[in-house]
Amino acid sequence: MGFVANTLRLNAEAQTAPLLSVDDLTVSFPTKGGGHNAVVTGLSYQIAQSETLGVVGESGCGKTMTSLSLMGLVPGRGRVTGRIGFEGRDLLQQSEKQWRDLRGREVAMIFQEPMTAMNPVMSVGQQIAEVLKVHEGLGQRDSLDRAIDLLKAVGIPSPAQRARDFPHQLSGGMRQRAMIAMALACRPKLLVADEPTTALDVTIQAQILDLIIELQEETGMAVQFITHNLAVVSELAHKILVMYAGRGVEYATSEQLFDQPLHPYTQGLIQTLPDPDRKVDRLHVIHGSLRVQPAQGCRFASRCPLASDECRAAEPILREVAPGHFVACVKVN
């Protein structure tokens, strides 16, 4: 009886619970002195099915490490703690075998540099077919046929020929399309896109963004889209997580964040966006550097125009200040 009730409750939970629920995620690397250096600290967020979360922050703030934790691919001696709930189970408790089953099948990732992210000595078709061989047990012929279909689906002209090409024979945009085809081969439930457009020029960028939006509508997958460019994220994200120095500093829906940015860092970021309505002849910049961090208190204090002693006393953590709008700043009520 208790078992049935439990199962029912779990089922109900699975239906309402978000697909991905990250809790108190911390990624740290051992330092020379024997200590640990956290590059991501206490990060929490959720992504529901069919939803897109934009993760924004400047270079080195830990965006890539966050994404790699979702794949179990944090490099070297990096240590990941906290909880990564995915469909009700904690990924951090998985065995290596379970990770392998998950990677490329349930969670897939596309990377920043399409140039280097593909194996230079394996044909594009083979690289896509490989995923299908591993996860769906397809043979050589079937998997290649499917790879060609996938290349077609991501808008690559004459896909059969391109499948035989090697990565260096494709343009940057085509290569990123091929990477997307590879990631989507097994219809993952979550796509982690780590700055997939940063290395591309502006028109190609827009095409790739449109492709991701289109494919998401088609498949209903969830997307975690990482970028350091707020303008890109405004086009496709439902929710946005702003990171600073490994911490989440603001977490809200896209509308909330753009209408009413609360954290001084977010405000600064939005001001850096070129705005045709705003008549300024100079773009706004946030002065200072991520590297300069106070020993304690708010990590943004050394660059924050509002900083005071209060800020340096203790590190502010994310609080819900309006329904669904979280911010980590002592000055916000």
Added chain:
Amino acid sequence: MLQFSLKRLFQSILVLIVMSFLLFVLIGLMPGDPIDNMFEGNPSLTPELMARMRELYGFDQPLSLRYWHWFSAAVQGDLGYSTMYFRPVMAVLAPAVLQTAKLLGLTLLFSVPLALLLGSLAARRPNGVLDSAIGIFSFAAISLPNFWVSLLFIILFSVTLGWLPASGVPMSNDASFLEEAQHLVLPVAVLVMFHVGPLIRYVRAAMIETLSADFVRTARAKGLDERAVIVRHALRNALIPMVTVLALSFGHLFSGALVIETIFGMLGMGKMIFDAIANTDFNLALIGLLLAITVVLVSNLVADLCYALLDPRITL
């Protein structure tokens, strides 16, 4: 590809002709000639007689003309006579080449896969226990002189344990295949160790670099297991720089073979060239050296072809 190979073949032949001329001149400039050799220590020979002998053999002619005589005979397959063995050069050369080919071929057969295996294993966890153990082995292989290792092996495996023969070739001419193989074990083992030491270090470095490449991360993100990631993605890419290293190591290996052949009493190319030069056996030394040059030229050609085969970005 075919055009490239033909072009390179043509170039190689040209290089060989130029080298043969240079070697011919160099050897010709060495003090003494075969006539001196033939009659050295024979006091009854008058200078007049020596001069007539020189005339008879054509040694009084200018070097360039002598080269032309040698060259036109050589292209017709007549490589001349070995003054040391009193047999045609071809007859002396053939068994020596075969001997060395066996030694080097067997060595490569073991050293290359071994280097790939140990280098990849070491690269998996740099500075780990396995890496340190493999590191010690490869540094030992690099720094221990091969003549010393040869003697050590002979003392251990032939004298003390009595497992293997101490010489590289069987005594009788009609030895069985098994017997011949037994004799080859020790020289091949020493040469493998000699060859594999630096190769392991190169494979390790290439693998460490490749394993941190973005496409390896992509391969892992696909859900491939570690073996597929290493063999199908990393190793395949790490092999490309290894081709050059292998081609370059060939000369080194050849010089190692000379020592090994001498210690294990094998009449191979190395020992043959060495003896021929020491005894001013003009014809034999010249052909032997040219053969060594050919081996280097061919290994470079093979390396280039391997490049094109391994790396689709290179078209020949």
